[in-house]
Amino acid sequence: xxxxxxxxxxxxxxxxxxxxxxxxxxxxxxxxxxxxxxxxxxxxxxxxxxxxxxxxxxxxxxxxxxxxxxxxxxxxxxxxxxxxxxxxxxxxxxxxxxxxxxxxxxxxxxxxxxxxxxxxxxxxxxxxxxxxxxxxxxxxxxxxxxxxxxxxxxxxxxxxxxxxxxxxxxxxxxxxxxxxxxxxx
Amino acid sequence: xxxxxxxxxxxxxxxxxxxxxxxxxxxxxxxxxxxxxxxxxxxxxxxxxxxxxxxxxxxxxxxxxxxxxxxxxxxxxxxxxxxxxxxxxxxxxxxxxxxxxxxxxxxxxxxxxxxxxxxxxxxxxxxxxxxxxxxxxxxxxxxxxxxxxxxxxxxxxxxxxxxxxxxxxxxxxxxxxxxxxxxxxxxxxxxxxxxxxxxxxxxxxxxxxxxxxxxxxxxxxxxxxxxxxxxxxxxxxxxxxxxxxxxxxxxxxxxxxxxxxxxxxxxxxxxxxxxxxxxxxxxxxxxxxxxxxxxxxxxxxxxxxxxxxxxxxxxxxxxxxxxxxxxxxxxxxxxxxxxxxxxxxxxxxxxxxxxxxxxxxxxxxxxxxxxxxxxxxxxxxxxxxxxxxxxxxxxxxxxxxxxxxxxxxxxxxxxxxxxxxxxxxxxxxxxxxxxxxxxxxxxxxxxxxxxxxxxxxxxxxxxxxxxxxxxxxxxxxxxxxxxxxxxxxxxxxxxxxxxxxxxxxxxxxxxxxxxxxxxxxxxxxxxxxxxxxxxxxxxxxxxxxxxxxxx
Numbered sequence: 001x002x003x004x005x006x007x008x009x010x011x012x013x014x015x016x017x018x019x020x021x022x023x024x025x026x027x028x029x030x031x032x033x034x035x036x037x038x039x040x041x042x043x044x045x046x047x048x049x050x051x052x053x054x055x056x057x058x059x060x061x062x063x064x065x066x067x068x069x070x071x072x073x074x075x076x077x078x079x080x081x082x083x084x085x086x087x088x089x090x091x092x093x094x095x096x097x098x099x100x101x102x103x104x105x106x107x108x109x110x111x112x113x114x115x116x117x118x119x120x121x122x123x124x125x126x127x128x129x130x131x132x133x134x135x136x137x138x139x140x141x142x143x144x145x146x147x148x149x150x151x152x153x154x155x156x157x158x159x160x161x162x163x164x165x166x167x168x169x170x171x172x173x174x175x176x177x178x179x180x181x182x183x184x185x
Numbered sequence: 186x187x188x189x190x191x192x193x194x195x196x197x198x199x200x201x202x203x204x205x206x207x208x209x210x211x212x213x214x215x216x217x218x219x220x221x222x223x224x225x226x227x228x229x230x231x232x233x234x235x236x237x238x239x240x241x242x243x244x245x246x247x248x249x250x251x252x253x254x255x256x257x258x259x260x261x262x263x264x265x266x267x268x269x270x271x272x273x274x275x276x277x278x279x280x281x282x283x284x285x286x287x288x289x290x291x292x293x294x295x296x297x298x299x300x301x302x303x304x305x306x307x308x309x310x311x312x313x314x315x316x317x318x319x320x321x322x323x324x325x326x327x328x329x330x331x332x333x334x335x336x337x338x339x340x341x342x343x344x345x346x347x348x349x350x351x352x353x354x355x356x357x358x359x360x361x362x363x364x365x366x367x368x369x370x371x372x373x374x375x376x377x378x379x380x381x382x383x384x385x386x387x388x389x390x391x392x393x394x395x396x397x398x399x400x401x402x403x404x405x406x407x408x409x410x411x412x413x414x415x416x417x418x419x420x421x422x423x424x425x426x427x428x429x430x431x432x433x434x435x436x437x438x439x440x441x442x443x444x445x446x447x448x449x450x451x452x453x454x455x456x457x458x459x460x461x462x463x464x465x466x467x468x469x470x471x472x473x474x475x476x477x478x479x480x481x482x483x484x485x486x487x488x489x490x491x492x493x494x495x496x497x498x499x500x501x502x503x504x505x506x507x508x509x510x511x512x513x514x515x516x517x518x519x520x521x522x523x524x525x526x527x528x529x530x531x532x533x534x535x536x537x538x539x540x541x542x543x544x545x546x547x548x549x550x551x552x553x554x555x556x557x558x559x560x561x562x563x564x565x566x567x568x569x570x571x572x573x574x575x576x577x578x579x580x581x582x583x584x585x586x587x588x589x590x591x592x593x594x595x596x597x598x599x600x601x602x603x604x605x606x607x608x609x610x611x612x613x614x615x616x617x618x619x620x621x622x623x624x625x626x627x628x629x630x631x632x633x634x635x636x637x638x639x640x641x642x643x644x645x646x647x648x649x650x651x652x653x654x655x656x657x658x659x660x661x662x663x664x665x666x667x668x669x670x671x672x673x674x675x676x677x678x679x680x681x682x683x684x685x686x687x688x689x690x691x692x693x694x695x696x697x698x699x700x701x702x703x704x705x706x707x708x709x710x711x712x713x714x715x716x717x718x719x720x721x722x723x724x725x726x727x728x729x730x731x732x733x734x735x736x
Contacts, residue, residue: 036476037497038496038497038499038516039498040498041478041479041481041495041498042478042479044481045440045479045481075499075500076498076499076500079483079500079501079503079657080480080481080482080483080500081481081482081483082440082480082482082565083480090461096402097402099402099403099450099559099560099597099600099644099647099648100402100403100559100560100565100633101633102402102647103560103561103633103635103639103644104467104560115412119361128467135441136400136402136441136484137400137401137403137404137405137441138441139215139399139404139405139441139442139593140215140216140253140405140565141217141253141404141405141557141559141565142216142252142253142254142256142559143219143220143254143404144251144559144564144565146219150448151443152219153215153216153219154218154219155219155220156254161723169404
């Protein structure tokens with residue numbers, strides 16, 4: 001549900017995530033959106049909502065099911081920040097870098113988290129537990145600076161509270177928010 | 186639903202609300218939800234049930250009440266006394282709220298200033314933050330439950346649509362033009378005129394599109410309206426559709442705003458069931474329905490032609506205008522794109538009339554404007570003020586200044602497209618024209634305050650970096666100009682800049698303003714230009730020592 005700012009690596013290695021179950025889901029997604037004019041982005045939202053990212057195999061299958069060339073799909077997913085090409089970690093930590101958070105030290109907060117997790121923004125920890133990203137304004141500017149983890153917002157943080165954020169994640173174990181179930185008629 | 190059913194439903198709901206002695210409205214927007222408001226609502230309900238007070242006390246969610254930094258907020262209304270606004274409430278404080286305030290009030294006491302544990306948890310509604318606001322767009326926030334259609338109806342909901350259904354398309358456009366409403370997304374184009382252009386375009390299919398792609402970092406007006414009063418936006422779009430004989434509606438909302446999407450979806454379902462959306466609207470024989478499209482994290486999609494490309498499922502790149510969307514828009518059909526706040530104004534104008542709306546504001550900027558007040562300011566949050574109010578009143582009186590011993594240095598309005606306004610110009614009234622004259626713009630309503638410890642060079646760099654990152658890359662002036670300008674600013678930030686660099690920035694900026702394809706590139710130089718204009722010494726301080734002496 002967030003927007004990574006970091007440039008994404010180009011094409012991901014074919015992940016193993018496109019298991020049979022995921023394939024059936026792709027058929028359902030394609031069925032749901034196929035008849036709707038220009039609904040590729042919505043279908044991709046559904047897909048990422050279910051898998052956490054857009055695996056290459058799934059993109060290929062979605063293209064076949066929806067009759068959209070793969071090039072067009074990649075054209076779209078590489079343009080929009082929202083879509084991920086690689087599997088992120090279990091807990092996606094999104095540090096808001098909107099103006100209000102910027103003024104209140106989001107850079108420091110992000111640096112602290114990088115240190116804490118030994119990864120850069122846009123990367124996941126080797127054990128795939130955490131994924132760290134800098135995101136655009138989350139619209140909770142009254143709570144700046146803030147980070148959201150799988151959609152759960154941790155606001156009014158202090159810039160040196162990176163350790164606290166990790167502690168809270170282990171305590172709360174926020175789950176990935178449900179996929180967007182926009183109606184398709 | 187028949188038109189007369191609207192009144193009946195509203196009356197029933199109002200009677201029901203009046204049967205409660207005390208009502209507790211707890212903010213259920215994203216900001217307060219993340220501070221635990223969902224748990225608070227259920228705790229309050231449990232406490233009330235335990236005391237068997239369900240017939241006397243009602244607890245419900247409501248839209249953003251503005252002071253997000255002090256949330257979660259709860260507004261208590263009672264028949265016997267002034268409203269009380271609780272702040273910073275935790276779920277475990279629910280019992281105290283009920284025992285120490287609600288129960289005594291039910292028993293006849295007057296508690297306008299809670300004491301004891303709650304002493305630090307209430308806000309005086311007579312404070313300028315609240316008393317100086319004039320709420321039109323946000324009038325239902327703090328009052329109605331955004332998830333209940335009947336609550337919206339009880340407060341005049343869909344009455345504007347009812348009136349519009351009895352008017353001709355031309356008459357609606359005229360009314361809107363007479364009200365003086367201008368686009369709240371930032372550009373300030375007269376809404377009535379925009380509608381009239383689309384009305385005059387002949388086509389079997391026409392689109393009304395709601396632009397909910399609030400990309401300005403540091404702004405959350407549209408999110409709060411979509412979350413806090415979804416039916417008002419839907420009603421606004423229905424009226425817009427009648428005004429231009431449109432056939433289809435589209436909501437384009439940021440994917441980063443899941444709650445806003447959820448609320449709109451729910452409101453649309455309620456509307457369809459009640460016969461206010463979909464087939465045979467208000468028994469008039471008119472059909473109109475909506476689809477929702479999500480953004481995917483691209484600032485440029487706030488530009489209307491880029492937004493259209495995105496709704497069509499393509500990369501969000503703008504195209505040259507003309508043809509304007511009013512002639513050739515979504516799927517090449519005439520389309521009208523309005524901002525969320527603009528649309529939320531529409532039902533109120535329809536219901537109360539153009540004259541009522543135009544009674545607020547300045548000569549050319551009518552009505553109110555919602556600002557998201559953030560940065561180094563005491564009262565962080567959402568405020569709605571009449572046009573014509575001075576910036577000083579917003580920042581110092583409503584906002585309460587920095588709240589620290591530091592001084593306010595400047596504000597930035599209009600986000601990455603706007604400019605900085607130094608403190609000595611704060612006596613300027615808020616209007617599209619005045620802000621533009623200062624080298625800034627109204628923008629969508631982000632108002633960021635910086636204090637004397639903040640560097641304007643760094644803030645200008647922040648915005649420039651944002652625009653370079655968000656440039657779609659289609660046209661050269663924006664793609665290349667932005668990057669070059671960022672290099673120059675980086676040189677200055679690193680202490681290696683020269684006098685010549687400032688000159689070059691100005692030159693590149695001019696080229697970008699003139700030659701960029703869309704507003705992103707045309708306005709991207711604004712923050713840096715206004716920063717140089719008002720704070721040139723700060724830039725010079727950072728130039729190479731040799732360069733400064735030479736100058």
